[in-house]
Amino acid sequence: MIKRKLQNVLVTGGAGFIGANFIHYLARKKFKGNLVNLDALTYAGDLNNLEGIKEQMNYSFVKGDIRDLELLDDIFKKEEIDTVVHFAAESHVDNSISGPKIFVETNIIGTFELLTAARKNWEIKTREYKEGVLFHHISTDEVYGSLGEFGYFSEETPYDPSSPYSASKASSDHLVTAFYRTYNLPITISNCSNNYGPYQNREKLIPLMITNALQGKKLPVYGDGKNIRDWLYVEDHCDAIWTILTSSLIGKKYNVGGNNEWENISIVKYICQVLAELTHKPIDDYLNLINYVTDRLGHDRRYAIDASLIQKELEWFPKETFETGIQKTAQFYIKV
Numbered sequence: 588m589i590k591r592k593l594q595n596v597l598v599t600g601g602a603g604f605i606g607a608n609f610i611h612y613l614a615r616k617k618f619k620g621n622l623v624n625l626d627a628l629t630y631a632g633d634l635n636n637l638e639g640i641k642e643q644m645n646y647s648f649v650k651g652d653i654r655d656l657e658l659l660d661d662i663f664k665k666e667e668i669d670t671v672v673h674f675a676a677e678s679h680v681d682n683s684i685s686g687p688k689i690f691v692e693t694n695i696i697g698t699f700e701l702l703t704a705a706r707k708n709w710e711i712k713t714r715e716y717k718e719g720v721l722f723h724h725i726s727t728d729e730v731y732g733s734l735g736e737f738g739y740f741s742e743e744t745p746y747d748p749s750s751p752y753s754a755s756k757a758s759s760d761h762l763v764t765a766f767y768r769t770y771n772l773p774i775t776i777s778n779c780s781n782n783y784g785p786y787q788n789r790e791k792l793i794p795l796m797i798t799n800a801l802q803g804k805k806l807p808v809y810g811d812g813k814n815i816r817d818w819l820y821v822e823d824h825c826d827a828i829w830t831i832l833t834s835s836l837i838g839k840k841y842n843v844g845g846n847n848e849w850e851n852i853s854i855v856k857y858i859c860q861v862l863a864e865l866t867h868k869p870i871d872d873y874l875n876l877i878n879y880v881t882d883r884l885g886h887d888r889r890y891a892i893d894a895s896l897i898q899k900e901l902e903w904f905p906k907e908t909f910e911t912g913i914q915k916t917a918q919f920y921i922k923v
Contacts, residue, residue, distance in 0.1 A: 591719060591833050594620045597668045599653050599701065600675030601625070602632035604787045605725065605821055609672065612825035614643040621645045623666050625659075626675065627652045636786040653697035659704035670832065671705055671722045673698065676759075679790060680729075680752045684884055687751035694755035695762070698724070702766045714771040723832055724763040726778045728817070728842065729753035733887035740778075741893045742840050749885040767838050775831050776840040780892045783912065784821030785919040792851065793913070796858045797920045800873045801866075806859075810882030812852025815889040819845035820912035823905040830903045841901070844892025847909040852877075857910075861917050 596613075600606040601624030610624065626632045628650055640646050647666075651658045653675050662668065675697065677683065677690045702722065709720045731740040732747030746761075748754040766772040783793040796806050827843045835841070849857075859873035897903050907915075 589834060589836065591721065593618075593670045593832060594719075595667050596620055596622045596670045596672060597625060597662060597666070598622060598672045598674065599625050600632065600673075601648075602628060602634050602636055603674060604631070604636075604784075604791075605782055605824060606672075606674035607633075607636035607786050608784060608821045609674070609825045609828060610637060610640055610646070612822060612829065614640055616829070618644055621666065622647075623662060623668070624648045625651055625653065625662065631678070631788050633786075653701050654692065656700045656704060659700060660707065663704055663708035668705075668708070669717070669720045671701065672828065672832070673701060673722065673724045676725075676756065678727075678752065679788075680750050680885075681790075681883060683750050683752035683755070687755075690751050690755040694752075695758045698759040698762055702762060702772065706766065706770055706772050709772070710770070716771070716773055720773055721832065721837070722763070722766075722772060722774045723828065724759065724774065724776045725828065726760050726776060727753065727756050728778050728780050728844070728890050728892055729887065730757040730760060730778065731890075734889040734891055736889070739891045739893035740842060742778075742842055742896055749887050764840075773837045775835050775837070777828060777831055777843050778840070778892075779824050779827075779842075780817035780819045780844040780890060782819050782821045782824055784916050787821070793854065793858070793916060794920060796855050797862065797917055800859065800862050800876060801921065804876065805878040806855055806873075806876045807878050807880045808852055808855055809880060809886060812855070812879065813850050814886060815848055815850050815891070817844045817891045818847040818849060818854075818909055818912070819843065819905065820907035820909075820915075823907055826906070827897060827903050830897070830901050834901050839900075841897040842892045842894050843897060843903075844894040845905045845907075845909070846894070848889075848891055849909060857913065858917065861913055865917055865921060
């Protein structure tokens with residue numbers, strides 16, 4: 588197994604949910620390299636997610652847009668970037684249905700500009716690059732579309748996106764792959780299942796249910812609530828990304844999942860149970876807040892990840908069960 592050493596890392600979207608957790612993960616690992624966080628600080632980014640990071644590692648923040656090629660070029664040159672970890676994306680499916688244009692601009696055009704900057708600054712001569720450089724692209728299982736009652740998404744599953752969000756992420760995946768095949772740019776890709784954990788925007792299912800329940804607000808559940816997702820605790824995802832960055836061969840693509848399939852309604856009811864235990868209130872105080880609402884357009888029925896490739900090749904496995912992860916997540920939102 589190869590071991591790659593990271594020195595000057597550019598994290599895009601590092602003030603967002605998964606990006607901030609990844610930076611905290613590196614701090615806990617006592618990462619000795621230099622880390623630059625580039626974030627546009629849209630509604631999904633919050634520098635409060637990174638409180639105390641400057642005291643723990645060689646960290647700097649740049650407010651900016653991944654569509655700004657001149658800014659990207661300046662960062663690559665000044666910071667001598669050798670590794671890109673590309674989280675930055677518009678990711679809320681409902682928002683992509685009501686306003687798809689920004690998803691095309693950020694997820695597709697932004698990724699293209701970032702790839703262009705990496706190629707420009709890393710290429711020594713045609714199709715040859717500086718030693719040790721890597722562009723890692725974080726994507727989603729939603730690019731594969733919807734599963735039936737059985738089966739799993741593998742790395743070979745054909746893309747079949749259902750929403751403007753998943754279509755824009757599928758497009759960005761294809762761009763990353765094309766830069767590898769056409770220009771030989773050193774890349775890796777990971778497609779993850781639904782993440783949950785600390786610092787997640789409260790518009791997402793799990794933090795929405797926890798915070799609404801704590802405030803006595805309705806718990807909106809789409810349709811019949813039987814849509815199924817595979818859930819991955821965010822720190823496990825960060826660990827998988829680190830494993831890929833340091834150990835994967837160039838050009839590899841890995842699915843990252845938590846082996847935790849749950850119906851949405853079962854998740855909501857379990858959150859009610861956990862909150863009842865943590866707050867010492869009757870569970871019915873929370874269950875009675877459940878409110879079924881009209882299903883959203885293009886709502887995929889089931890996602891499920893086959894993560895056997897990363898387990899076999901890189902020996903990565905999730906550490907958290909859904910039960911332990913939800914406990915940690917609920918405690919985080921109770922404290923904040």
